[in-house]
Amino acid sequence: MTLLTTVFAAIICTIIWYKNAPNSEMKVGILCWMYWGASLMWLVDAVFEYVELKAEYFTPAPVDMLNDFYLGLSVVALGLIIWLVILLIKDPKGVVKAALFKK
Amino acid sequence: MACFIVPVAEAVVTTVITKAVKSKDTKPEALKADTVSFSAKHKIPFSRKLKWLSNMLWGGSVLLAFEHVWHGEVVPWFPFLTAASDPAETSEMLFEMATVGVSMALIVTAVWGVMLLVTNAMEKKAIKAHPAQIKEGCI
Numbered sequence: 001m002t003l004l005t006t007v008f009a010a011i012i013c014t015i016i017w018y019k020n021a022p023n024s025e026m027k028v029g030i031l032c033w034m035y036w037g038a039s040l041m042w043l044v045d046a047v048f049e050y051v052e053l054k055a056e057y058f059t060p061a062p063v064d065m066l067n068d069f070y071l072g073l074s075v076v077a078l079g080l081i082i083w084l085v086i087l088l089i090k091d092p093k094g095v096v097k098a099a100l101f102k103k
Numbered sequence: 104m105a106c107f108i109v110p111v112a113e114a115v116v117t118t119v120i121t122k123a124v125k126s127k128d129t130k131p132e133a134l135k136a137d138t139v140s141f142s143a144k145h146k147i148p149f150s151r152k153l154k155w156l157s158n159m160l161w162g163g164s165v166l167l168a169f170e171h172v173w174h175g176e177v178v179p180w181f182p183f184l185t186a187a188s189d190p191a192e193t194s195e196m197l198f199e200m201a202t203v204g205v206s207m208a209l210i211v212t213a214v215w216g217v218m219l220l221v222t223n224a225m226e227k228k229a230i231k232a233h234p235a236q237i238k239e240g241c242i
Contacts, residue, residue: 006166030162033155033158033159034159034161034165036162037158037159037160037161037166037211038163038166038167039163040159040163040207040210040214041106041110041163041164041167042167043210044203044207044210045106045203047206048202048203048206071170071173074169074173075166078165078166078169079166082162082165
């Protein structure tokens with residue numbers, strides 16, 4: 001469920017990035033790299049788990065599924081927070097600078 | 104347990120290499136800014152391509168580390184990894200790092216490798232599409 005949540009986040013971010021490309025003022029690319037990197041890593045984790053559990057891997061207990069989904073949402077939220085911090089620090093539109101040094 | 108440490112290690116190495124390559128890439132460009140060739144203009148600098156890999160590795164590792172914190176495998180006190188406090192669990196952790204961790208680093212690098220092949224093909228296509236400019240001496 002965590003893998004699925006992250007993959008969906010990566011796909012949505014990639015669509016948003018493609019829609020706005022080549023304009024990268026919002027730095028959505030950072031989110032794409034982050035979510036795709038995490039998705040690939042969780043894919044490996046899932047493959048190893050599948051090798052261990054076989055078909056049982058696809059029938060998780062509802063409580064485990066809910067917990068994994070909760071983790072997936074938290075991971076997406078953390079990714080968004082990291083992206084927001086980078087966006088505000090890099091400030092490609094100069095909005096933060098303008099607000100701070102406004103007389 | 105601590106599989107994310109392997110991609111983190113690769114991310115550190117990649118970041119250092121990216122910085123080194125970037126400083127090499129920018130030096131000659133600054134010297135001959137007016138004579139930048141057509142092919143150079145259409146070629147993505149290798150430092151930028153390396154940044155794709157380091158972004159994927161850092162991003163993935165950070166989110167994976169959060170998962171480990173979530174499951175109580177990483178703690179904010181020494182030795183930071185719960186498996187490191189017990190010798191039996193430590194060997195299990197090292198085995199996991201050698202299998203899952205290395206596989207994670209390899210798959211991210213493999214995907215980046217495929218991306219490199221695709222972008223290289225696209226660059227070649229862009230240069231081939233403008234043979235006139237190349238003959239005119241733009242390069």
